[in-house]
Amino acid sequence: xxxxxxxxxxxxxxxxxxxxxxxxxxxxxxxxxxxxxxxxxxxxxxxxxxxxxxxxxxxxxxxxxxxxxxxxxxxxxxxxxxxxxxxxxxxxxxxxxxxxxxxxxxxxxxxxxxxxxxxxxxxxxxxxxxxxxxxxxxxxxxxxxxxxxxxxxxxxxxxxxxxxxxxxxxxxxxxxxxxxxxxxxxxxxxxxxxxxxxxxxxxxxxxxxxxxxxxxxxxxxxxxxxxxxxxxxxxxxxxxxxxxxxxxxxxxxxxxxxxxxxxxxxxxxxxxxxxxxxxxxxxxxxxxxxxxxxxxxxxxxxxxxxxxxxxxxxxxxxxxxxxxxxxx
Amino acid sequence: xxxxxxxxxxxxxxxxxxxxxxxxxxxxxxxxxxxxxxxxxxxxxxxxxxxxxxxxxxxxxxxxxxxxxxxxxxxxxxxxxxxxxxxxxxxxxxxxxxxxxxxxxxxxxxxxxxxxxxxxxxxxxxxxxxxxxxxxxxxxxxxxxxxxxxxxxxxxxxxxxxxxxxxxxxxxxxxxxxxxxxxxxxxxxxxxxxxxxxxxxxxxxxxxxxxxxxxxxxxxxxxxxxxxxxxxxxxxxxxxxxxxxxxxxxxxxxxxxxxxxxxxxxxxxxxxxxxxxxxxxxxxxxxxxxxxxxxxxxxxxxxxxxxxxxxxxxxxxxxxxxxxxxxx
Numbered sequence: 243x244x245x246x247x248x249x250x251x252x253x254x255x256x257x258x259x260x261x262x263x264x265x266x267x268x269x270x271x272x273x274x275x276x277x278x279x280x281x282x283x284x285x286x287x288x289x290x291x292x293x294x295x296x297x298x299x300x301x302x303x304x305x306x307x308x309x310x311x312x313x314x315x316x317x318x319x320x321x322x323x324x325x326x327x328x329x330x331x332x333x334x335x336x337x338x339x340x341x342x343x344x345x346x347x348x349x350x351x352x353x354x355x356x357x358x359x360x361x362x363x364x365x366x367x368x369x370x371x372x373x374x375x376x377x378x379x380x381x382x383x384x385x386x387x388x389x390x391x392x393x394x395x396x397x398x399x400x401x402x403x404x405x406x407x408x409x410x411x412x413x414x415x416x417x418x419x420x421x422x423x424x425x426x427x428x429x430x431x432x433x434x435x436x437x438x439x440x441x442x443x444x445x446x447x448x449x450x451x452x453x454x455x456x457x458x459x460x461x462x463x464x465x466x467x468x469x470x471x472x473x474x475x476x477x478x479x480x481x482x483x484x485x486x487x488x489x490x491x492x493x494x495x496x497x498x499x500x501x502x503x504x505x506x507x508x509x510x511x512x513x514x515x516x517x518x519x520x521x522x523x524x525x526x527x528x529x530x531x532x533x534x535x536x537x538x539x540x541x542x543x544x545x546x547x548x549x550x551x552x553x554x555x556x557x558x559x560x561x562x563x564x565x566x567x568x569x570x
Numbered sequence: 571x572x573x574x575x576x577x578x579x580x581x582x583x584x585x586x587x588x589x590x591x592x593x594x595x596x597x598x599x600x601x602x603x604x605x606x607x608x609x610x611x612x613x614x615x616x617x618x619x620x621x622x623x624x625x626x627x628x629x630x631x632x633x634x635x636x637x638x639x640x641x642x643x644x645x646x647x648x649x650x651x652x653x654x655x656x657x658x659x660x661x662x663x664x665x666x667x668x669x670x671x672x673x674x675x676x677x678x679x680x681x682x683x684x685x686x687x688x689x690x691x692x693x694x695x696x697x698x699x700x701x702x703x704x705x706x707x708x709x710x711x712x713x714x715x716x717x718x719x720x721x722x723x724x725x726x727x728x729x730x731x732x733x734x735x736x737x738x739x740x741x742x743x744x745x746x747x748x749x750x751x752x753x754x755x756x757x758x759x760x761x762x763x764x765x766x767x768x769x770x771x772x773x774x775x776x777x778x779x780x781x782x783x784x785x786x787x788x789x790x791x792x793x794x795x796x797x798x799x800x801x802x803x804x805x806x807x808x809x810x811x812x813x814x815x816x817x818x819x820x821x822x823x824x825x826x827x828x829x830x831x832x833x834x835x836x837x838x839x840x841x842x843x844x845x846x847x848x849x850x851x852x853x854x855x856x857x858x859x860x861x862x863x864x865x866x867x868x869x870x871x872x873x874x875x876x877x878x879x880x881x882x883x884x885x886x887x888x889x890x891x892x893x894x895x896x897x898x
Contacts, residue, residue: 272723323681327674346655346726349677353651354719356684360712364705373701377692380708384688391682395600398674 247564250290253303253310257289260311264362265355271347275339276355279322282334285570288313291561292426292433298553301434305369309379309433312362313426316383319355320390320422322348327398328478329508332470359383371433378437379429386425393418397480404501406481406489412452419458420451427558439554442546446558449543454565456483456536460529463520465569473516479504483535484528491526540566575892578618581631581638585617588639592690593683599675603667604683607650610662613898616641619889620754620761626881629762633697637707637761640690641754644711647683648718648750650676655726656806657836660798687711699761706765707757714753721746725808732829734809734817740780747786748779755886767882770874774886777871782893784811784864788857791848793897801844807832811863812856813847819854868894 247254261280267273289310296306324330325338326348332338340348363379371379396414400406424447431439459475459482466472475482485504489497500522503515523529540562547558575582589608595601617638624634652658653666654676660666668676691707699707724742728734752775759767787803787810794800803810813832817825828850831843851857868890875886 267720269720269723270727272720323677327677345673347723349651349655349680350719350722350726352677352681353684354716354723356681357712357715357719360688360708361716364709364712367705373705377695377701377705380688381692384685384692387685388682388689391678391685392595392597392600394678395597395675395682398678399598 246568247285247287247290250286250294253290253293254286256303256307257286257293257311257314260307260362261315264311264315264358264365271343272351272354275343275347275351278342279333279339279351280318282336284314284318284334285568286314287561287565288317288423288426291423291557292430294557295427295430295554296434298557299431299434299436299439299551301430301436302370305366305371306430306433308362308365308369309371309429310426312359312379312383313422313429315355315359315362316387316422316425319352319359322352322355324394327394328480330469330474330478332468334468335470356387366433375432375435378432382425382429382432386422389417389421393421400481401479401504403481404505406486408483408486408490411481411483411486415452415455416448419455420448423447423451423454431554439550442549446543446546446550449539449546450562450565453536453539453543453562456532456539457566457568459483460532460536461568461570463523463529468570473513473520476504476516476519477508477511479506479508483532484523487528487531488523488526491528492522496522536566574896575613575615575618578614578622581618581621582614584631584635585614585621585639585642588635588690589643592639592643592686592693599671600679600682603671603675603679606670607661607667607679608646610664612642612646612662613896614642615889615893616645616751616754619751619885620758622885623755623758623882624762625758626885627759627762627764627767627879629758629764630698633694633699634758634761636690636693636697637699637757638754640687640707640711641750641757643683643687643690644715644750644753647680647687650680650683652722655722656808658797658802658806660796662796663798684715694761703760703763706760710753710757710760714750717745717749721749728809729807729832731809732833734814736811736814736818739809739811739814743780743783744776747783748776751775751779751782759882767878770877774871774874774878777867777874778890778893781864781867781871781890784860784867785894785896787811788860788864789896789898791851791857796898801841801848804832804844804847805836805839807834807836811860812851815856815859816851816854819856820850824850864894 265276292310292313293303293306297303322339325333326340326345330338331341339351363383366376393414397418400414424444427443427447428440462475463473500519503519543562544559547555593604620638620641621631621634625631650667653661654668654673658666659669667679691711694704721742725746728742752772755771755775756768790803791801828847831847871890872887875883
């Protein structure tokens, strides 16, 4: 199976059309900024998960599109706020919204987009989704963002933690990343009229989220994730899978030096600091450990998917593979 | 009629109980921060409007309480984000959330609270509100926040505008302040099963919002609005009703000096600058003009209320008076 999402361009176009129409407007430093942010691209994993899940369970693609757009928009506004919170100045090789429009506007822009999410979900009614299902979709979107915000707080708290454990990392990632990879799958199933899979989908999403985040941690070191440089996470002091593993393995002196680098303000961290951290990760096999962990969670996700209806199983296997094999 | 809200302590307690229960949690720099922010107080105008409207139209107080709590929480999270956006360091005589917890956490805290709003509205189902009405309440909350965010963008844009007109001011305030004073009244009516008043309520809310904001502009100069000083708006370069009026009346030299003061960074604006702006407002009768305008909009609001059912009319008259006569 080809490991990119180009084959689904027709579905992506349906989603983008709904998003473009929904986000149009005339207020300067708001609608223009949203158009700018949305035009920077993105893989569209979440809307595809929503549509393909719905389709695989016998539901209508058309009915799933507004919700799929809502999933992508959830991802998009979280990035607008996250980039400011993390001090990320570059997103998809372009200036982040808070850099281009200023932090005050960026906060407001994210708030506006976050509420457009619910407007899109309410639009499912017009596509023929029953009110009772729309209410469940709204509930899912609300719970998802609440858990994601808890995960984001844990992530920021963990950056002030000098002995982060793998358990804390796993808990944070399950909240911050896993939950909002679950939302499109659960929602897609609900639109197809399938509720009995919800808890298994949540288990799948948690494993997928862990595989996704650990792969993201690795890609930041190797490919750079469109943030203008590799090793950005080290500058930001992020407690990545590699940091958590390495801190538990290295000597006391190495640990102190690594923490000193991680805890420096972003602008004071040099490229030599980043190289030192990388070399330490290599010395203790932390990158290899992270790769194995990502594979492990991807495999666990696939095992859970094995108990699902065959067509859905195929879709979920595809994404479980894609997520650890992607290069961006 | 007594011009404070102490008489409604029993209703406020119902709302506060629901809020306290809904916002409880264990994540550091999130739930503790929300508790901190909520404990700084607030007048609780919006939840009272929701409950008293519902009651006046024959609806159940109990059914209105979760929605009333959602209205208060909408106000509360908007303040968390607004204080950061405006550079307001003090809120209700205490450090603002972004000052106490840092801007990155403050953004996340506001996001979390914004989604608790929808969790509270969904809870109306448990209080016996029909699903179709809950969907309308959600729609109202979504549209409200979208318009408010548009107004907030306009407000920030207006601060970069050296010839702000009263028309631009009125448009900005109608979006930023009017809409989310409308939400509790409209929602309260919907819970009572009354939909035919919606457009008249929206007209009332627009006038009430203008009266509210202009009174707020004046209180910032005279009483200080719990932000640690008077004249804070001048330091922030806000285009208040007085600024808009004065700029249209004063000489070219005075106009230039006033704009220079308004356009300085907050920390560079001296107390002498504030005194100069105040003296200019007095010279041109801008404060008096603003007071008359606030009264005018309050009167217009009351005229609109005159066409409503008698019990609701009484409630809305009370708030239209309260809003221009309050001292904080």
